[in-house]
Amino acid sequence: MTGTRPRTAVITLAAGRHEHLLLQQDGLAASPAGPDHYVVVSMADPAIAALTAGRKPAADVIGVPRQDGRLPLAAARNAGAARALSFGADLLVFLDVDCVPGPELLNGYARAARDGALLCGTVAYLPPAPAGGYRLDSLHGMARPHPARPVPEDGQVVRGGDPRLFWSLSFALTAPTWDRIGGFCEDYAGYGGEDTDFAATAAERGADLWWVGGAPAYHQYHPTQHPPVQHVDDILRNGAIYRERWGTWPMEGWLREFASRGMAAYEPATDTWRRK
Structure with missing residues (x-):
């Protein structure tokens, strides 16, 4: 975005993963340009508010219930965006709870942001945390990029991305672009599909996927199953x-x-x- 820095909101969803959430909060606090608003959407996790209280940046914790026992990922992202927009956000930055922002993530997204663009920063994957946990200043050297996603250089923006490669781990868009897309379809609940649908809707409504260099995030390790x-x-x-x-x-x-x-x-x- 040109001109003055956009009012930026970071939105994350949480249900468990408390240590991961706290390191994300620490990463945001260490950023040269912190968020103007940090929205944490608790998906039926009553411990989140007390966990994040008194820390920087201040967390605005809102809650959404489960849907038939499933995590309401689509509805939670919509609720987080609605909260941020009600406080005047110009730029919405969504981070998965496992993702720690690099120091320049917010500035990188702000520089690249344009109406009509769906921005995806790079996400690199961390190995298991060493004894004593991860250190913010060592994340870049420890992490490895995803082999199936573009990895632009700092300051580089790759336009015309394949919507099928969109991921919700780290993405950003302006408030008018969010309004154009219309948010996430809340028919989805539980794991999988809602982000693919969001990217398809974005493409159908004329929002172009841009891969953004210089807006890095680091995905904290947790055990996974392949396939899930x-x-x-x-x-x-x-x-x-x-x-x-x-x-x-x-x-x-x-x-x-x-x-x-x-x-x-x-x-x-x-x-x-x-x-x-």
Whole structure:
């Protein structure tokens, strides 16, 4: 954005991962240009408010309930954006709770921001934390970039990105661009699909995906399963919603892996994936 620095809100969602959230808060506090507003959306985690209280930047904690026992990721992001916009945010920066911002993340996003652009900064992955935990000044040297995502140099912006590569770990957009896209579809609940839908909606409504160098985030380690078998029911449910809205199935790599493990099956006659 040109001219004066935009009023910037950072929005994160949390349910557990308390140590990760606190390190993110520390990273924001250490940034040369901190956020004007830090919105933490607690997804049915009553400990979040006390956990973040009295620390910098001050956390504006709001809560959303679970949806039929599922984490309401889409609804929580919409609630966080609504809160930030009600306080006059010009630029919305969404960070996954596992992501620690690099010192220049906010400035990098502010420099690149334009109406009509959906911005994705680089995210590099950290190994397990050493004894005593991560140190902010050592994250850059420890982290490794994702092999399937662009990694622009500092100050470089790669326009015309593939919406299918959009990720919600770290992204930003101006308030008018958020309004143009219309937020996340709240039909989705639980793990998977809502961010792919958001990127498809953004593309349909003329928002271009830009990969932004110089807006780094570092993803804190946590154990994962590949494929995410613990989320198979959510992925099948949300995949079906996406299929109904867009005519194709998302997350097909995972679906095929579920099938290879006897957990799901594809029915070509109806273009349907079902649980086995």
